[in-house]
Amino acid sequence: MPHILLKSAQVNTVKKLASSIADEVQQFVSRHSSVSVERTVLRLYGVDGVDSSGTPLPNAIVDRWCANGEMGGGISRPFIKAMLKSGKDAQQTARLIEEGKIGFDKLGDLSQETVRKKEKSRARQAIARLDSSRKRKAEKIRKIPLPVQPWRYLIVATGNIHEDVIQARSAVYAGSDIIAVIRSTAQSLLDYVPYGFTTEGVGGTYATQANFKIMREALDEASKEHGRYIRQVNYASGLCMAEIAACAAFEDLDILLNDSMYGILFRDINMKRTFIDQYFSRLICARAKILINTGEDNYLTTSDAIEDAHTVTASQLINEAMAKKAKLTDDLLGLGHAFEINPAIENAFLYELAHAQLARELFPKAPLKYMPPTKYKSTDIFFSHCMDTMFNLSSVTTGQGIHLAGILTEALHTPLMQDRFKSLSSINYIFNIARSLGDEIEFKKDGFITKRARQVLDETEKSLEEINDIGLMEAISQGRFANIQRPLDGGRGLDGVFEKGADYSNPVMDLLEKD
Numbered sequence: 468m469p470h471i472l473l474k475s476a477q478v479n480t481v482k483k484l485a486s487s488i489a490d491e492v493q494q495f496v497s498r499h500s501s502v503s504v505e506r507t508v509l510r511l512y513g514v515d516g517v518d519s520s521g522t523p524l525p526n527a528i529v530d531r532w533c534a535n536g537e538m539g540g541g542i543s544r545p546f547i548k549a550m551l552k553s554g555k556d557a558q559q560t561a562r563l564i565e566e567g568k569i570g571f572d573k574l575g576d577l578s579q580e581t582v583r584k585k586e587k588s589r590a591r592q593a594i595a596r597l598d599s600s601r602k603r604k605a606e607k608i609r610k611i612p613l614p615v616q617p618w619r620y621l622i623v624a625t626g627n628i629h630e631d632v633i634q635a636r637s638a639v640y641a642g643s644d645i646i647a648v649i650r651s652t653a654q655s656l657l658d659y660v661p662y663g664f665t666t667e668g669v670g671g672t673y674a675t676q677a678n679f680k681i682m683r684e685a686l687d688e689a690s691k692e693h694g695r696y697i698r699q700v701n702y703a704s705g706l707c708m709a710e711i712a713a714c715a716a717f718e719d720l721d722i723l724l725n726d727s728m729y730g731i732l733f734r735d736i737n738m739k740r741t742f743i744d745q746y747f748s749r750l751i752c753a754r755a756k757i758l759i760n761t762g763e764d765n766y767l768t769t770s771d772a773i774e775d776a777h778t779v780t781a782s783q784l785i786n787e788a789m790a791k792k793a794k795l796t797d798d799l800l801g802l803g804h805a806f807e808i809n810p811a812i813e814n815a816f817l818y819e820l821a822h823a824q825l826a827r828e829l830f831p832k833a834p835l836k837y838m839p840p841t842k843y844k845s846t847d848i849f850f851s852h853c854m855d856t857m858f859n860l861s862s863v864t865t866g867q868g869i870h871l872a873g874i875l876t877e878a879l880h881t882p883l884m885q886d887r888f889k890s891l892s893s894i895n896y897i898f899n900i901a902r903s904l905g906d907e908i909e910f911k912k913d914g915f916i917t918k919r920a921r922q923v924l925d926e927t928e929k930s931l932e933e934i935n936d937i938g939l940m941e942a943i944s945q946g947r948f949a950n951i952q953r954p955l956d957g958g959r960g961l962d963g964v965f966e967k968g969a970d971y972s973n974p975v976m977d978l979l980e981k982d
Contacts, residue, residue: 469824469864469865469905469908469909469910470824470828470909470910471821471824471825471828471910471916471917471920471921472912472917473825473828473829473920473921473924477924477928478829478924480928481784481829481924481927481928481931482784482787482788484784484928484931484932484934484935485781485784485785485787485788485931486788486791487935488785488788488931488934488935488938488939489785489788489789489791489792489939490792491938491939492742492789492939492940493746493789493792495739495742495940496742496743496746498966498967499739499743499964499965499966499967500541500743500964500965500967500971500973501740501743501744501960501963501964501965502529502533502658502963502965503658503706503707503708503709503710503740503744503960503963504709504743504744504747504973504976505529505532505541505542505543506523506525506526506528506529506542506707506710507525507709507710507712507713507747507748507751508541508542508543508546508973508975509524509525509528509529509542509546509557509561510525510710510713510714511590511593511596511713511975512543512546512557512589512592512593513556513557513558513589513592514528514557514558514561515558515662515676516558516662517662518565519565521662522659523659523660523661523662524558524561524562524565525561525660525710526658526659527561527565528542528546528561528564528565529542531564531565531570531571532545532546532571535570535571535572537571538965539965539966539967539968539969539970539971540968540970540971540972541967541971541972541973543586543972543973543974543975544582544586544970544972545571545574546560547582547585547586547589548574548577548582549563549564549569549571549574550585550589551577551581551582551585552569552574552575552577553569557589586972586974587974589974590974590975590977590978591978593975594754594975594978594979594982596716596717597716597751597754597755598754598755600716600717600718600719600755600756601754601755601756603719604719604721604756605756607687607690607696608696611690611691611694611695611696612695612696613644613695613696613698614644614695614696616834616866616867616868616869617837617862617863617866617867617868617869617870617898618644618645618698618834618868618869618870619642619643619644619645619870619872619891619894619895619898620643620644620645620647620700620836620869620870620871620872621638621643621645621646621647621871621872621887621890621891622647622648622649622871622872623635623638623646623647623648623649623672624648624649624670624671624672624881625668625672626651626665626666626667626668626669626670626671626672627665627666627667627668627672628648628664628665628666628672628678628681628682629666629681631648631672631682632681632682632685634884634887635648635682635685635686635689636685636689637884637887637888638884638887638891639686639689639692639693639697640693641887641888641891641892642891642892642894642895643697643872643891644695644697644698645697645698645699645700645721645722645869646682646686646697646698646699646700647699647700647701647722648671648672648674648678648682648699648700648701649670649671649672649702650668650671650672650673650674650701650702651665651668651669651670651671651672651673651674652668652669652670652671653669654671654673654674654702654705655702655704655705655706655730655734655736656705656706656734656736656959657705657706657707658706658707658960658963659707660674660675660676660707660710660711660714661673661674661675662675662676662677663675663677664677664678664681665677665678670881674701674702674711674714675714676714676717676718679699679701679714679715679717679718679720680718682699683699683718683719683720686698686699698721698722698758699719699720699721699722700720700721700722700723700724700760701715701720701722701723701724702723702724703715703723703724703725703748703752703759704724704725704726704729704730704734704762705730705734705736706730706736706740706744706959706960706963707744708725708730708741708744708745708747708748709744709745709747709748709751711723711748712725712747712748712749712751712752712755712757713751715755715757716751716752716754716755716757720757721757721758722757722758722759722760722801722869723748723752723757723758723759723760724759724760724761724762725745725748725749725752725759725760725761726760726761726762726763726786726803727741727742727745727761727782727785727786727789728741728762728782728943728948729761729762729765731943731953731958732765732766732943732948732949732951732953733762733765733949733951734959735953735957735958735959736958736959736960737956737957737958737959737960737961737964738940738943738953738955738958739940739955739956739961739964740958740959740960740961740963740964741960743964745789746789746792746793747976749789749790749793749794749795750793750794750976750979750980751979752793752795752799753793753794753795753796753799753979754794754979754982756799757799758798758799758800758801758834759790759795759799759800759801760801760803760836760869761782761783761786761800761801761802761803761836762803763779763782763783763786763802763803763804763805764779764803764804764805764807764836764838765803765949766778766779766782766948766949767779767805767807767842768807768841768842768949769949769950769951770949770950772805772807772808772809772818772822772842773808773812773818775949775950776822776923776926777923777924777926777927777929777930778930778947778948778949779804779805779822780825780826780829780923780924780927781927781930781931781934781948782948783802783803783804783826783829783830784829784927784931785931785934785939786800786802787800787802787830787833794979794980797830797832797833798832798833798834800830800833800834801833801834801835801836801868801869802826802830802833802835802836803835803836803837803838804822804823804826804835804836804837804838805837805838805839805840805841806819806823806837806838806839806840806857806858806861806862806873807838807840807841807842807843809843810840810843810854814915816857816861817915817916817919818919819857819858819861820861820864820865820916821915821916821917821919821920821923822919822920822923823837823861823862823865823867824865824910824916824920825920825923825924827865827866827867828920829924833868834868834869835867835868835869836867836868836869836871837858837861837862837867837868837869837870837871838871839854839855839858839871839872839873839874839877840854840855840858840873841873841877844877844878845878846878846879848875848876848879849875851873851874851875851876851877851878852875852889852893854873855872855873855874855875855890855893856893856897858873859873859893859894859897859898860897860901860904863897863898863901863902863904863905864901864904864905864908865905866905870894872887872890872891872894873890874886874887874890875889875890930947933947934947940955941955
């Protein structure tokens with residue numbers, strides 16, 4: 468790989484600043500929980516399905532618990548008491564609560580020792596379930612190895628999971644290494660996880676555990692057929708981050724979109740709720756070895772890719788720091804960035820190389836997620852295809868980890884299978900003919916690319932110093948990222964946040980944090 472030769476002292480400085488920023492957020496998170504975190508605990512204990520009205524059982528149970536007015540202690544202990552009272556498993560107990568046959572206000576007296584022993588047992592079973600997913604994936608990769616990076620990532624988004632499977636199989640045939648099922652529009656705003664497989668969706672397919680299972684089985688078959696392990700992706704952003712992470716782990720998903728600020732900035736989800744939910748979701752991902760993808764690329768759809776390049780780098784550093792606090796390792800950090808500079812600018816490709824190489828050197832062990840051009844795509848599909856080809860060259864030259872396929876019809880319609888085929892054909896061509904280009908070139912010490920990368924890092928350091936002084940939440944309120952302002956107590960989901968009481972109990976989180 469070529470190198471920019473960043474100053475090691477400066478790299479250490481920006482990482483320490485990012486860690487300090489993350490520390491302040493973590494202090495807030497440690498004092499609070501949310502209804503989604505509590506629903507996740509129930510899912511990990513074994514609660515699933517829907518009630519007679521179609522409401523997911525985890526929601527129905529948590530709603531009854533909230534109505535009882537004792538939220539500060541968390542759902543775990545009262546639910547375990549209900550299990551002891553019923554003598555049934557988690558699913559049967561949830562049914563009895565939903566039917567009104569057991570009430571949280573009528574659980575009677577049980578010894579603390581008995582309850583805690585039962586809690587620990589259920590928590591250990593939950594952890595074992597996450598461990599099983601990690602082990603199954605490791606065994607699959609042992610038998611059918613991963614392809615070399617950059618991994619070719621393709622999106623399917625028909626709304627019908629069975630149609631998605633057809634498109635996914637065709638994409639694997641054409642060379643894709645990663646299949647992402649994009650979520651139905653606005654699912655991130657739903658404060659519940661839909662149940663069962665779905666055949667209708669707008670702009671994508673609903674993220675449900677049943678849909679995860681259908682696609683995983685199809686990709687396992689495709690992996691065997693083509694002799695390379697195909698990774699499966701979905702989304703864990705929004706109001707159900709931790710719940711979706713649990714469902715994904717149960718079905719052996721490999722990658723989840725899980726960003727520290729995307730939902731806040733682009734879906735107007737309350738920042739307090741986001742940070743709380745995100746932490747538990749990332750603990751689950753770390754244990755189940757689910758790689759996360761972050762969304763810094765989205766910043767460049769609303770801000771300038773040159774003037775605001777430092778906001779992408781700052782966010783990457785903050786995302787890394789927050790992820791490390793949730794025990795995610797470098798190999799699970801798919802930090803995002805994008806090829807989004809206006810093609811009319813002279814030397815735009817040199818800017819792109821500088822930005823891509825900066826990310827590569829700041830996070831040398833991370834499988835970086837590199838996004839294709841979208842902002843400047845037009846209905847001229849031939850020019851769009853040319854832009855994507857230059858993006859492909861930048862990616863393989865700078866050694867990116869996860870390469871999202873640019874589609875020539877990006878500005879026209881939801882891509883057809885033949886559009887995806889042309890995209891993958893271009894990627895395969897460039898990755899083959901330029902595979903070792905990065906090993907053969909050097910960047911001039913005082914050349915354009917080196918100077919630009921160092922400039923962005925200087926601006927990043929200054930930005931992080933300012934954010935560290937005022938705090939991340941205040942920085943978001945001021946519009947420091949993507950030029951979008953979000954108030955501290957605004958947005959969706961704040962009503963689902965509560966402060967932990969002295970008796971708060973979440974033994975699953977305790978075990979995930981400890982191990």
